[in-house]
Amino acid sequence: MDISIICPVYNGESYIENLYKNIKKQEKVNVLEVKFILTESKDSSEDILKKLNVEYIKIKSKDFSHSLVREKAAFEAKGEILVFITQDIKIENQNWLYELVKSIENKKCSAAFSRQIAYDNHTIEKYTREINYPAESRIVSKDDIKELGLMTFFFSDASSAILKDIFLELNGYDGKNLPTNEDMYFAYKLIMNGCKISYEAESIVVHSHELSFKDTFKRYRDIGKFFKENSYINKYSVNERGLDVFMYIIKRIKEENRLYFLPKVFMNFIARFIGMKIGKL
Numbered sequence: 538m539d540i541s542i543i544c545p546v547y548n549g550e551s552y553i554e555n556l557y558k559n560i561k562k563q564e565k566v567n568v569l570e571v572k573f574i575l576t577e578s579k580d581s582s583e584d585i586l587k588k589l590n591v592e593y594i595k596i597k598s599k600d601f602s603h604s605l606v607r608e609k610a611a612f613e614a615k616g617e618i619l620v621f622i623t624q625d626i627k628i629e630n631q632n633w634l635y636e637l638v639k640s641i642e643n644k645k646c647s648a649a650f651s652r653q654i655a656y657d658n659h660t661i662e663k664y665t666r667e668i669n670y671p672a673e674s675r676i677v678s679k680d681d682i683k684e685l686g687l688m689t690f691f692f693s694d695a696s697s698a699i700l701k702d703i704f705l706e707l708n709g710y711d712g713k714n715l716p717t718n719e720d721m722y723f724a725y726k727l728i729m730n731g732c733k734i735s736y737e738a739e740s741i742v743v744h745s746h747e748l749s750f751k752d753t754f755k756r757y758r759d760i761g762k763f764f765k766e767n768s769y770i771n772k773y774s775v776n777e778r779g780l781d782v783f784m785y786i787i788k789r790i791k792e793e794n795r796l797y798f799l800p801k802v803f804m805n806f807i808a809r810f811i812g813m814k815i816g817k818l
Contacts, residue, residue, distance in 0.1 A: 538642055539569040540634070541616030541701070545606055546573050546593070549624040550580040557589050559628035565635040569616045576601045604710035604719035607694070611704055618642075619701050621694035621720075627656070627743035636740035638698045646676055647703045647732040648724070651696035655745035661798070661805055662745040664786040674738040679728050687773040692724035692734060696742045699723075703732060717759040718767075725770060753808035761816020779809065 542560060546553060553573075560571060573586055573593035586593045596606065611619050618638055633651065640646045652670045655663040669691065682689045697720065707726045710719055727734055748756065764771050783806055790798045 538618050538638070539567050539616040540618045540620055540638065540698075541569055541611075541614035542571045542620045542622060543607060543610045543614065544571070544573050544622045544624060545576065545601075545603075546578070546582055546586070546624050547576040547601070548578045548580045549582045550578075550585055552624045553582060553585045554589065556622075556624060556626070556628065557591060560634075562631050563628075563634040564631045566638065568634070570614070572610050572614065574606045574610055602714045603717060604713055604715040604722070607719065608709040608712070611699075611701070611709060614701060617701055618698050619704055620698045621696075623695045623744070625744060626653075626696055629741065629743060633696075633740050633742060636737050637696065640676065640735040640737065641698055641700060645733065646735040648692065648697065648699040648727055649735040649737050649740075650693050650698070650720075651740040651742050652736070652738045653693065653695060653742055653744045656743055657745070657747065660745060660747050661786065661802060662747070664789045665782060666745060667789065668782055668785045670736075670738075672738055674736055676733050676735045677728070678733045679731060682728070682773070687770070687778050689728055690721050690724040690770065690773070691736075692720045692727075694720040695744050696740070699727075703727070716762065717756070718763040721770070722763075722767065725767075748805075750804055750808045753805055754812040757809045757812030758816040759812075761813040763816075764813075765817045779806075779813075 544556070557571065560568065571591055573591060575583060575586060575593050575595045577595065577598050583595065607621060618641055620634070620637065637649055637651055640649055653666050654670070655666045657663070677685060677689050707723070707730060710722060713722075715722055724734060786802055790796060790802065
Protein backbone atom coordinates (compact mmCIF):
# COMPACT_ATOMS: atom_id res chain seq x y z
CA MET A 538 0.00 0.00 0.00
CA ASP A 539 1.15 3.55 -0.70
CA ILE A 540 2.37 5.41 2.39
CA SER A 541 2.34 9.14 3.14
CA ILE A 542 4.66 10.18 5.97
CA ILE A 543 3.75 13.39 7.82
CA CYS A 544 6.25 15.15 10.09
CA PRO A 545 5.92 18.55 11.81
CA VAL A 546 9.25 20.38 12.16
CA TYR A 547 10.34 23.15 14.52
CA ASN A 548 14.00 24.04 15.16
CA GLY A 549 14.82 20.58 13.89
CA GLU A 550 18.21 21.13 12.29
CA SER A 551 19.87 18.43 14.40
CA TYR A 552 17.29 15.80 13.39
CA ILE A 553 15.97 16.32 9.87
CA GLU A 554 18.78 15.02 7.67
CA ASN A 555 19.37 11.74 9.52
CA LEU A 556 15.64 11.22 9.89
CA TYR A 557 15.03 11.64 6.17
CA LYS A 558 17.98 9.42 5.20
CA ASN A 559 16.71 6.66 7.49
CA ILE A 560 13.22 6.93 6.01
CA LYS A 561 14.72 6.47 2.54
CA LYS A 562 16.48 3.30 3.73
CA GLN A 563 13.25 1.54 4.70
CA GLU A 564 12.68 -1.81 2.99
CA LYS A 565 9.60 -3.76 1.81
CA VAL A 566 7.39 -0.64 1.80
CA ASN A 567 6.25 1.92 -0.75
CA VAL A 568 6.75 5.46 0.59
CA LEU A 569 4.81 7.62 -1.83
CA GLU A 570 5.61 10.95 -0.14
CA VAL A 571 7.19 12.54 2.91
CA LYS A 572 5.40 15.73 3.93
CA PHE A 573 7.19 18.10 6.32
CA ILE A 574 5.28 20.95 8.00
CA LEU A 575 7.83 23.58 9.03
CA THR A 576 6.88 26.03 11.75
CA GLU A 577 8.96 29.22 11.48
CA SER A 578 12.29 28.29 13.06
CA LYS A 579 15.30 30.18 14.34
CA ASP A 580 17.77 27.59 13.05
CA SER A 581 18.70 26.20 9.63
CA SER A 582 15.79 23.74 9.36
CA GLU A 583 14.50 25.30 6.15
CA ASP A 584 17.94 25.31 4.52
CA ILE A 585 18.29 21.60 5.27
CA LEU A 586 14.85 20.81 3.84
CA LYS A 587 15.76 22.72 0.68
CA LYS A 588 19.08 20.89 0.42
CA LEU A 589 17.30 17.54 0.74
CA ASN A 590 14.87 18.65 -1.98
CA VAL A 591 11.87 17.40 -0.01
CA GLU A 592 8.26 18.54 0.05
CA TYR A 593 7.43 20.96 2.86
CA ILE A 594 5.07 23.75 3.71
CA LYS A 595 5.93 26.63 6.02
CA ILE A 596 3.59 28.05 8.63
CA LYS A 597 3.80 30.84 11.19
CA SER A 598 4.24 30.01 14.88
CA LYS A 599 0.75 31.33 15.67
CA ASP A 600 -0.73 28.85 13.20
CA PHE A 601 0.84 25.74 14.71
CA SER A 602 -1.45 23.16 16.28
CA HIS A 603 -0.54 19.57 17.16
CA SER A 604 -3.86 18.39 15.79
CA LEU A 605 -4.73 20.83 13.01
CA VAL A 606 -1.42 20.76 11.10
CA ARG A 607 -1.49 16.97 11.09
CA GLU A 608 -5.14 16.89 10.12
CA LYS A 609 -4.68 19.24 7.16
CA ALA A 610 -1.66 17.31 5.86
CA ALA A 611 -3.51 14.01 6.30
CA PHE A 612 -6.58 15.19 4.41
CA GLU A 613 -4.33 16.27 1.52
CA ALA A 614 -2.10 13.18 1.56
CA LYS A 615 -2.07 10.82 -1.42
CA GLY A 616 -1.18 7.59 0.35
CA GLU A 617 -3.49 4.81 1.50
CA ILE A 618 -1.72 4.72 4.86
CA LEU A 619 -0.91 7.84 6.88
CA VAL A 620 2.25 7.64 8.97
CA PHE A 621 2.68 10.34 11.60
CA ILE A 622 6.15 10.87 13.08
CA THR A 623 7.90 13.54 15.14
CA GLN A 624 11.19 15.10 14.13
CA ASP A 625 13.10 13.77 17.14
CA ILE A 626 12.61 10.04 16.71
CA LYS A 627 15.71 8.02 15.84
CA ILE A 628 15.20 5.16 13.39
CA GLU A 629 17.86 2.51 13.87
CA ASN A 630 16.94 -0.21 11.37
CA GLN A 631 15.51 -0.68 7.88
CA ASN A 632 12.37 -2.53 8.98
CA TRP A 633 10.86 0.12 11.27
CA LEU A 634 8.20 1.14 8.75
CA TYR A 635 7.40 -2.36 7.48
CA GLU A 636 6.86 -3.59 11.03
CA LEU A 637 4.68 -0.56 11.74
CA VAL A 638 2.28 -1.00 8.81
CA LYS A 639 2.23 -4.78 8.31
CA SER A 640 -0.82 -5.45 10.49
CA ILE A 641 -2.72 -2.69 8.69
CA GLU A 642 -1.81 -4.15 5.31
CA ASN A 643 -2.86 -7.60 6.55
CA LYS A 644 -6.21 -6.10 7.61
CA LYS A 645 -5.75 -7.04 11.25
CA CYS A 646 -6.25 -3.45 12.41
CA SER A 647 -6.93 0.10 11.26
CA ALA A 648 -4.05 1.80 13.09
CA ALA A 649 -0.72 0.93 14.68
CA PHE A 650 2.07 2.53 16.68
CA SER A 651 5.71 1.77 17.37
CA ARG A 652 7.68 0.77 20.41
CA GLN A 653 9.69 3.63 21.91
CA ILE A 654 12.98 3.24 23.75
CA ALA A 655 14.64 6.02 25.74
CA TYR A 656 17.77 7.73 24.45
CA ASP A 657 19.48 7.64 27.82
CA ASN A 658 19.45 4.86 30.42
CA HIS A 659 20.02 7.45 33.13
CA THR A 660 16.64 9.17 32.84
CA ILE A 661 13.24 8.43 34.34
CA GLU A 662 11.87 7.94 30.84
CA LYS A 663 13.93 4.76 30.55
CA TYR A 664 11.39 3.23 32.96
CA THR A 665 8.25 4.96 31.70
CA ARG A 666 9.12 3.72 28.21
CA GLU A 667 9.50 0.18 29.56
CA ILE A 668 6.01 0.07 31.06
CA ASN A 669 4.25 2.00 28.30
CA TYR A 670 6.07 0.27 25.43
CA PRO A 671 6.71 -3.37 26.41
CA ALA A 672 8.53 -6.00 24.36
CA GLU A 673 5.34 -7.83 23.36
CA SER A 674 3.02 -6.68 20.57
CA ARG A 675 -0.75 -6.55 21.09
CA ILE A 676 -3.93 -5.66 19.24
CA VAL A 677 -6.71 -3.97 21.20
CA SER A 678 -10.39 -3.37 20.51
CA LYS A 679 -13.50 -2.22 22.36
CA ASP A 680 -13.60 -5.64 24.03
CA ASP A 681 -10.41 -4.79 25.95
CA ILE A 682 -11.71 -1.67 27.71
CA LYS A 683 -12.85 -3.54 30.82
CA GLU A 684 -9.40 -5.07 31.34
CA LEU A 685 -7.10 -2.31 30.05
CA GLY A 686 -9.09 0.82 30.87
CA LEU A 687 -7.33 3.96 29.66
CA MET A 688 -4.53 1.95 28.03
CA THR A 689 -7.03 0.74 25.42
CA PHE A 690 -6.72 4.24 23.93
CA PHE A 691 -2.95 4.55 24.36
CA PHE A 692 -1.51 5.60 21.03
CA SER A 693 1.48 7.75 20.08
CA ASP A 694 1.91 9.76 16.91
CA ALA A 695 5.63 10.02 17.55
CA SER A 696 5.52 6.97 15.27
CA SER A 697 2.10 5.77 14.17
CA ALA A 698 0.13 4.62 11.13
CA ILE A 699 -3.56 4.95 10.25
CA LEU A 700 -5.60 3.89 7.24
CA LYS A 701 -6.40 7.12 5.41
CA ASP A 702 -9.94 5.99 4.59
CA ILE A 703 -10.62 5.49 8.30
CA PHE A 704 -9.03 8.83 9.19
CA LEU A 705 -11.33 10.53 6.69
CA GLU A 706 -14.38 8.53 7.73
CA LEU A 707 -13.90 9.52 11.38
CA ASN A 708 -13.14 13.15 10.41
CA GLY A 709 -9.63 13.21 11.88
CA TYR A 710 -9.48 15.42 14.95
CA ASP A 711 -12.83 17.05 14.15
CA GLY A 712 -11.14 20.35 13.39
CA LYS A 713 -10.25 20.81 17.07
CA ASN A 714 -7.11 22.65 18.19
CA LEU A 715 -5.79 20.13 20.70
CA PRO A 716 -2.72 21.27 22.70
CA THR A 717 -1.77 17.66 23.45
CA ASN A 718 -3.07 14.07 23.36
CA GLU A 719 -4.42 14.42 19.83
CA ASP A 720 -3.29 10.82 19.34
CA MET A 721 -5.38 9.58 22.28
CA TYR A 722 -8.32 11.66 21.06
CA PHE A 723 -8.28 9.83 17.72
CA ALA A 724 -7.53 6.44 19.30
CA TYR A 725 -10.68 6.78 21.41
CA LYS A 726 -12.69 7.45 18.25
CA LEU A 727 -11.13 4.41 16.56
CA ILE A 728 -11.90 2.04 19.41
CA MET A 729 -15.43 3.31 20.07
CA ASN A 730 -16.24 2.97 16.36
CA GLY A 731 -15.30 -0.70 16.35
CA CYS A 732 -11.76 -0.41 14.96
CA LYS A 733 -8.64 -2.15 16.27
CA ILE A 734 -5.26 -0.67 17.17
CA SER A 735 -2.02 -2.64 17.01
CA TYR A 736 1.01 -1.96 19.17
CA GLU A 737 3.96 -3.18 17.08
CA ALA A 738 6.85 -4.00 19.40
CA GLU A 739 9.14 -4.90 16.47
CA SER A 740 8.77 -1.40 15.00
CA ILE A 741 11.29 0.39 17.20
CA VAL A 742 12.25 4.04 17.48
CA VAL A 743 14.47 5.76 19.99
CA HIS A 744 12.56 8.66 21.50
CA SER A 745 12.47 10.35 24.90
CA HIS A 746 12.84 13.68 26.66
CA GLU A 747 14.67 14.83 29.78
CA LEU A 748 12.13 17.30 31.13
CA SER A 749 12.70 19.77 33.96
CA PHE A 750 10.22 20.15 36.82
CA LYS A 751 8.77 23.19 35.04
CA ASP A 752 8.49 21.42 31.67
CA THR A 753 6.88 18.38 33.30
CA PHE A 754 4.38 20.63 35.08
CA LYS A 755 3.48 22.39 31.81
CA ARG A 756 3.11 19.12 29.96
CA TYR A 757 0.76 17.64 32.55
CA ARG A 758 -1.16 20.88 32.89
CA ASP A 759 -1.95 20.53 29.18
CA ILE A 760 -2.84 16.86 29.69
CA GLY A 761 -5.12 17.83 32.58
CA LYS A 762 -6.79 20.41 30.36
CA PHE A 763 -7.27 17.76 27.68
CA PHE A 764 -9.00 15.43 30.13
CA LYS A 765 -11.20 18.26 31.40
CA GLU A 766 -12.28 19.19 27.88
CA ASN A 767 -12.77 15.52 26.96
CA SER A 768 -14.25 14.38 30.26
CA TYR A 769 -15.78 11.24 28.73
CA ILE A 770 -12.27 9.73 28.83
CA ASN A 771 -11.85 10.57 32.56
CA LYS A 772 -13.89 7.56 33.66
CA TYR A 773 -11.14 5.17 32.52
CA SER A 774 -9.03 5.40 35.70
CA VAL A 775 -6.44 8.06 34.78
CA ASN A 776 -5.22 8.31 38.39
CA GLU A 777 -4.85 4.54 38.77
CA ARG A 778 -2.65 4.45 35.68
CA GLY A 779 -0.38 7.12 37.16
CA LEU A 780 -0.01 5.07 40.34
CA ASP A 781 0.85 1.95 38.31
CA VAL A 782 3.63 3.83 36.50
CA PHE A 783 4.97 5.27 39.76
CA MET A 784 5.10 1.87 41.47
CA TYR A 785 6.77 0.29 38.43
CA ILE A 786 9.51 2.94 38.42
CA ILE A 787 10.15 2.45 42.16
CA LYS A 788 10.41 -1.31 41.64
CA ARG A 789 12.84 -0.94 38.72
CA ILE A 790 15.19 1.54 40.40
CA LYS A 791 15.37 -0.81 43.38
CA GLU A 792 16.15 -3.75 41.08
CA GLU A 793 18.93 -1.76 39.40
CA ASN A 794 20.19 -0.30 42.67
CA ARG A 795 19.62 3.26 41.51
CA LEU A 796 18.14 4.67 44.68
CA TYR A 797 19.78 8.02 43.86
CA PHE A 798 16.92 8.34 41.34
CA LEU A 799 14.32 8.57 44.13
CA PRO A 800 14.38 12.37 44.66
CA LYS A 801 14.06 12.95 40.90
CA VAL A 802 11.19 10.45 40.69
CA PHE A 803 9.27 12.10 43.52
CA MET A 804 9.78 15.58 42.05
CA ASN A 805 8.69 14.33 38.62
CA PHE A 806 5.45 12.87 39.94
CA ILE A 807 4.73 15.91 42.10
CA ALA A 808 5.03 18.03 38.94
CA ARG A 809 2.71 15.61 37.12
CA PHE A 810 0.15 15.62 39.93
CA ILE A 811 0.07 19.41 40.37
CA GLY A 812 0.03 19.99 36.61
CA MET A 813 -2.88 17.57 36.09
CA LYS A 814 -4.88 19.10 38.94
CA ILE A 815 -4.40 22.68 37.73
CA GLY A 816 -5.09 21.68 34.13
CA LYS A 817 -8.44 20.23 35.16
CA LEU A 818 -9.52 23.39 37.00
